[in-house]
Amino acid sequence: MIMLGLTGGIGMGKSTVADMFARQGVPVFDADKVVQQLYGPGGGAVPEIERAFPGTTGPSGVSRERLSRAVIGNQDAMQRLEMIVHPMVQQHRQQFLEQNDRQRHRLVVLDIPLLFETGAHEHVDAIAVVSCSPDVQRSRVLARTNMEPEKFEAIRARQVPDAEKRAKANYVIDTGLSLQETEARVAGLIQQLVQQNQTPM
C-alpha cells in the first residue's frame, strides 16, 4: 500500500484536492476532520482543552473562535494545544492505516495540513503538495468568514514556507488552475502511483 501524504499551506486547496482523491475511490484520512470530531460535543479533546484554556469550550464542544483568540499569535499556548491534539490525531491515523491495509488498498491519501511541521512526512511513501501563487492563496483565505489579515499572517508564520514544501515534495499539484484541470491532474497522479505499486489487489 502506498501512503501518499497530502499537504499545503493555508487556503492552497488541500481539502478540495483531498475530495478529488476521495471521489476517485482513494481512501483519504482527513486530519482536520478528526480534529473537528475531537472538538465536537462530547469530543475526546474537549476536557483537556477546557483544563488548559478555561472558558474555550461549552455544551457544543470547543469554540474555535475563543480557542483561536487564546492561541493564535502565542507560541507557548499553541504548543500546549498541539501537545493535546496531535497525539490524538496520530492515534486515529494509525487506526485508519491498519484498516485500509487489511482491506488491501493500493493507495491511500493522508491529508495532513502540518505534514512537515509534525514530522509525519517521515512516515509516508510519497509527498504531494498543493500549491498556487501567494496572491491566489491570500484572496481565497481572506474571502472566508472569521478570517482577518492578522490571523492569516499569524497562521502562515507557523507553517513551513510553500517554496520549501514544494522542494521537499515528490509531486506538486497546481491549484491555480481551473477545478477541472486540477482534477484531471489528480487522476493522472493516481494512475501513475497505482501503476508503480503492482502488488495484487
Ligand SMILES: CC(C)(COP(=O)(O)OP(=O)(O)OC[C@H]1O[C@@H](n2cnc3c(N)ncnc32)[C@H](O)[C@@H]1O)[C@@H](O)C(=O)NCCC(=O)NCCS
Ligand atoms: C487554532 C485553531 C483553533 C483555529 O481554528 P480555525 O477554525 O479558525 O481554523 P482552521 O482549523 O480551519 O485552520 C486554518 C489554517 O490554520 C492551519 N493550522 C491549524 N492549526 C495549526 C497549527 N497548530 N500550526 C500551523 N497551522 C495551523 C490549518 O492547517 C489551516 O490551514 C485550530 O486550527 C486548532 O485547534 N489548531 C490546533 C490543532 C492542529 O494543529 N490542527 C492542524 C491539523 S492536525
Ligand SMILES: Nc1ncnc2c1ncn2[C@@H]1O[C@H](COP(=O)(O)OP(=O)(O)OP(=O)(O)O)[C@@H](O)[C@H]1O
Ligand atoms: N484548481 C483548484 N484546486 C483547488 N481549489 C480550488 C481550485 N480552484 C479554486 N479553488 C477554490 O479554492 C478554495 C480552496 O480551499 P480549501 O478549503 O480546499 O483549502 P485548504 O488548503 O484545505 O485550506 P485550509 O488549509 O485553510 O484548511 C476552495 O474554495 C476551492 O473551490
